[in-house]
Amino acid sequence: MFLIDGHLDLSMNALEWNRDLTRPLAEVRQREAGKTDKKDRGRGVCTFPEMRRGQIGLCIATQIARYVAKDNPLPGWHAPEIAWAQTQGQLAWYRAMEDRGQMVQIRDKAGLAQHVALWQNPLPLGEGGDRRSPGEGLPIGYVLSLEGADSIVELSYLERSYASGLRALGPAHYGPGRYSPGTGAAGGLTAAGRELVKEMRRLGIVLDVTHLTDEAFWEALDLYDGPVWASHNNVRALVPHQRQFNDDQLKELIRRDAIIGAAFDAWMMVPGWVRGTTTPEQTGVKIETIVDHIDHICQLAGSSRHCAIGSDLDGGYGTEQTPLDLDSIADLQRLTEILARRGYSAADITGIMHANWIRKLSEALPA
Numbered sequence: 458m459f460l461i462d463g464h465l466d467l468s469m470n471a472l473e474w475n476r477d478l479t480r481p482l483a484e485v486r487q488r489e490a491g492k493t494d495k496k497d498r499g500r501g502v503c504t505f506p507e508m509r510r511g512q513i514g515l516c517i518a519t520q521i522a523r524y525v526a527k528d529n530p531l532p533g534w535h536a537p538e539i540a541w542a543q544t545q546g547q548l549a550w551y552r553a554m555e556d557r558g559q560m561v562q563i564r565d566k567a568g569l570a571q572h573v574a575l576w577q578n579p580l581p582l583g584e585g586g587d588r589r590s591p592g593e594g595l596p597i598g599y600v601l602s603l604e605g606a607d608s609i610v611e612l613s614y615l616e617r618s619y620a621s622g623l624r625a626l627g628p629a630h631y632g633p634g635r636y637s638p639g640t641g642a643a644g645g646l647t648a649a650g651r652e653l654v655k656e657m658r659r660l661g662i663v664l665d666v667t668h669l670t671d672e673a674f675w676e677a678l679d680l681y682d683g684p685v686w687a688s689h690n691n692v693r694a695l696v697p698h699q700r701q702f703n704d705d706q707l708k709e710l711i712r713r714d715a716i717i718g719a720a721f722d723a724w725m726m727v728p729g730w731v732r733g734t735t736t737p738e739q740t741g742v743k744i745e746t747i748v749d750h751i752d753h754i755c756q757l758a759g760s761s762r763h764c765a766i767g768s769d770l771d772g773g774y775g776t777e778q779t780p781l782d783l784d785s786i787a788d789l790q791r792l793t794e795i796l797a798r799r800g801y802s803a804a805d806i807t808g809i810m811h812a813n814w815i816r817k818l819s820e821a822l823p824a
């Protein structure tokens with residue numbers, strides 16, 4: 458079944474992990490053998506051939522570059538202008554993928570409709586009329602998003618980004634931020650963050666509330682009355698950590714008709730995970746574990762209307778931190794069968810796999 462993934466840091470993986478995502482997964486892993494500079498070397502789960510095998514024909518793909526002040530121990534760039542340049546390098550990679558026919562940028566409603574039709578009704582191959590296998594030879598669509606706004610040097614850069622196709626933005630990532638503190642930090646939006654959110658509304662950029670602190674979450678939603686989503690977020694009632702949303706936050710997102718993308722980063726799926734220490738084997742985390750999070754949101758909402766996928770399976774971790782039964786992003790396709798076994802109707806499953814994202818994107822993208 459056609460699948461939309463609401464969160465993949467594809468260009469970060471290409472530039473910082475030096476992965477050629479056009480190559481087969483086994484080859485990308487093989488090329489990293491013996492490397493130890495990243496914890497997931499040789500364990501990545503996402504390449505374009507695997508996305509096509511899993512019928513992931515559309516994703517929300519990020520630019521991401523953090524600014525770090527002298528006292529910030531997180532990895533990042535030492536000036537906002539350097540962070541900006543990093544995101545522009547990431548954009549250059551997306552453009553090169555477009556030139557090769559590997560990707561296509563979705564910027565508006567018409568582009569979305571055309572791309573969804575292409576994946577749902579692939580053209581016959583050749584005279585024999587034999588149809589393509591799903592995804593074969595098709596470009597992967599992407600809606601451009603920015604994860605963490607540090608690289609927006611000042612507000613005029615946001616307008617330039619919109620012109621490059623930026624359609625969604627999450628003001629925060631991990632730690633302190635120039636516009637908003639994020640995961641692991643505390644406090645509300647900065648003065649610049651409040652201006653940023655207003656400028657996003659003016660331009661028509663979707664607010665991605667993922668990674669916002671609790672304070673910034675409520676503040677941003679007060680300031681912003683446009684379309685909202687949480688691209689990759691799980692449930693705090695199941696995994697108690699500020700990175701997940703509590704029920705009040707989830708209810709507000711439901712009230713705002715947001716989409717909440719279920720994330721497959723294992724530490725966000727099961728409680729008590731210590732990153733770098735806990736293993737999937739110790740916890741028994743499986744793909745099905747995510748259905749507990751989806752169920753929780755469905756119960757709060759009274760329907761599956763707000764649930765979708767935002768796997769983050771290109772988020773700088775690999776099989777050391779994914780469900781036991783997931784070796785490739787293509788394994789997300791098994792959700793159809795798992796959801797059916799858990800009692801979800803055909804309409805619910807279609808919604809979670811793609812239709813809920815399509816509905817929201819159709820509303821949020823410009824004409």
Ligand SMILES: [Zn+2]
Pocket residue numbers: 604668689769772
């Ligand atoms: Zn993230």
